[in-house]
Amino acid sequence: MLIPKNYANQMRTRILVKVVESFYKNRFETADEIPIDLRPKDYDSSRCCIYKDRAVLKYRLMAAMGFTPNEETNEAMSLREYGKEALKRQNHAKSCLSVIDIACSACVKSQYMVTDACRGCFARPCVMNCPKQAISFVNGRSHIDPDLCVSCGKCMEVCPYHAIVKLPVPCEEACPVSAIKKDENGVEHIDEEACISCGKCLQSCPFGAIVERSQLVDVLNLIHNSDKKVVAMLAPAIVGQFPFELNQVVGALKKLGFDDVVEVAAGADITSTNEAAEFVERMEAGAQFMTTSCCPAYYRATKVHVPEIQPFVSHTKTPMYYTAEMLKKEQPDCISVFVGPCLAKRNEAEYDPNVDYVLTFEEIGAMFVGAKVEIADCEPMEFAKVSSAQGRKYPLSGGVAGAVGHLVEGKVDYRPERIDGLTKENIKLLKKYATKGCEANMIEVMCCEGGCIAGPGCISLAKKATKQVESYVEKGQNQKDMK
Amino acid sequence: MEKIEVKICAGTACFVMGAPQIQALEFSAPEDIADRIEIVEVRCMNHCNKGSGYNKGPFVEVNGELIEEATMEKVVAKIRELIAKEDEENC
Structure with missing residues (x-):
């Protein structure tokens, strides 16, 4: 699957640029301004409000500086402090992909759903072709029982009105080795042992919730300060x-x-x-x-x-x-x-x-x-x-x-x-x-x-x-x- | 009919900030605009040295009208707007 460029991964580039800019400007002295720079007050927010946008940006910036969000021990630690910490680092940490939990939208578990386009037809191929008898008619319309459905997709294939759709979980769908899974709250987590670091989840997440630890600051630091x-x-x-x-x-x-x-x-x-x-x-x-x-x-x-x-x-x-x-x-x-x-x-x-x-x-x-x-x-x-x-x-x-x-x-x-x-x-x-x-x-x-x-x-x-x-x-x- | 000129900046900053996504117009422009546009790849148009600089990139000019933080969506909308205006004048 080829993943098109979108706002989420375009923002990743902007974040990296901002980190480099801040390095050259004053070695991260004013790094805490970056989330505000990227999401100023009069800007349309992409999530519930600009404050959440900025909070997520802080985690994405941390990753660009070489830290993973789930390493956070002190929520009050500022980006300036993370920047200074990054400049002191002698060896970069092990690379890994991780999920920013507050940014993960906890997409509904992958499922098939009957939309309003269902006309409750006489042929009812969805009912006839479902191998698990999971489809019944409720209020004149096809209905899938989630407990019986095994997500085979036959109903979607046979519906003459294309009224049945698949709601995927993009990161899970993109991962070729099923290394990304939901926890009990529906938030995704990456199993480090199973992950092959291909980056497909990171590219595919529509909420920009998956980040990777960058070595950018380490290299900049070596170039200029050693x-x-x-x-x-x-x-x-x-x-x-x-x-x-x-x-x-x-x-x-x-x-x-x-x-x-x-x-x-x-x-x-x-x-x-x-x-x-x-x-x-x-x-x-x-x-x-x-x-x-x-x-x-x-x-x-x-x-x-x-x-x-x-x-x-x-x-x-x-x-x-x-x-x-x-x-x-x-x-x-x-x-x-x-x-x-x-x-x-x-x-x-x-x-x-x-x-x-x-x-x-x-x-x-x-x-x-x-x-x-x-x-x-x-x-x-x-x-x-x-x-x-x-x-x-x-x-x-x-x-x-x-x-x-x-x-x-x-x-x-x-x-x-x-x-x-x-x-x-x-x-x-x-x-x-x-x-x-x-x-x-x-x-x-x-x-x-x-x-x-x-x-x-x-x-x-x-x-x-x-x-x-x-x-x-x-x-x-x-x-x-x-x- | 004269074609609408879409100048896509391919200076280093604009390119890194997302110009390639607009270059996709070359292969996959929506049908209604595909024959009406001419895509020109240009070297730095110097917009990044003014105002808020490269952070407003990528820059695209559609018949001379500047689009900041250009996306495929914004550029196509501008092109459609100009086509509509042109067609109106021609009838």
Whole structure:
């Protein structure tokens, strides 16, 4: 499911911009003004009143500063104090998604409902097709008994007037692994063990109630208040995230204060080489199929939710891993910051000692705005290491499998299949493949539909960004021809 | 008939603040306005250096009329308003 941009996630960008602005202005001295700035007195409120809007904003701002709302021990603690606390922090806390309980609207439990459009017809297919006899006629109209209903949706399908609707719980519907559930008050909670950090709930909540702990302030602080070298590792999905030439974006990152910028597409080339070798080896050993492993949300899902597929999952490391490894070999004392479209990368980074911080494109965008860096005015700068066409194509669905295919061509039989978007249905499909086998022998799994280019940390429209990535791919050389 | 010019600012600030969502007009404009508009992507129009600055972004100009904190909804409403005016003058 592709989640459109809306006011709730647009507000997230504004919040990040405000945090950056406040950092530069006076290191959060006046941070308590931000909720008022964003929701002034004469503004139409989005919830019951502007005061509730501001209260929710305070929690969202806390998350942007790197705290989770449910860590709150002292309600009176001000944003200024949280800001100061964030600046003192040496290591960022474990990343996680969480729900702001006062912002969660406690949507009614997912159910089917008969609307006023019901005409109480003679055919009554809803009654006839309900497998649980949950539908009866009350006052000349169809009525669903909630205790008997099993939410199969047959009545909705057969109603000739489209009079029956499904009332979903958007976050629960978006979560591919059922990690978000209601408590006894109807408020949603995320089970950290089950969560794969894909960020789909955060994107889908219409009340902006789900937040993620950001590492933005930590990185700003390192750039400006330490003598350590801070290096940005740019994920290949960066192409198309800003309407400027890539080398100008690199220049802009340097202007922001990053000491160096490296391209993760170069690490992707190592992933391709190793994954191709692994594929050939596995196929020659008689394996049925292999799946990719570079999508961290999928990788985590295989650990927790689809253990049966683990023997088929590639052991090759991700482009981020190889890029960070190369970087730390060259500059062991630097601070490495992965910049990408992905929230699950934060989780991966926790297990990778070479990756110190993870930011999203949205957070980098907010840094540009808050620090008043206009990309168009920045000096273009080139990457030291040139990436191949295949490495550049990683962020598009089909890109990873395509890169492996390119390298194994003529060596072994190669039958690719894409799983474009991790949904509840696709998880079932993967389980089936693991137990019953499948036609293809190379399965690429991407959690975000369309590939990383449609990740929750992206700024650009996926459609436009895809075109830009494609043109960048065309300018690259084939990996086979590079040496 | 002259097309209505929709200038979408694609300077860094406007882009980050939400201009891409308005760029979607290129692919998915409502039918009644799709043929009547011309979308122009422009570099910073300098509105962010005046008044309350980039916080009022993204900025869009529809036939020269400025829309602050532009959203698809606001821009489409403005376009419809101008089309209605034009059609009235033409009859």
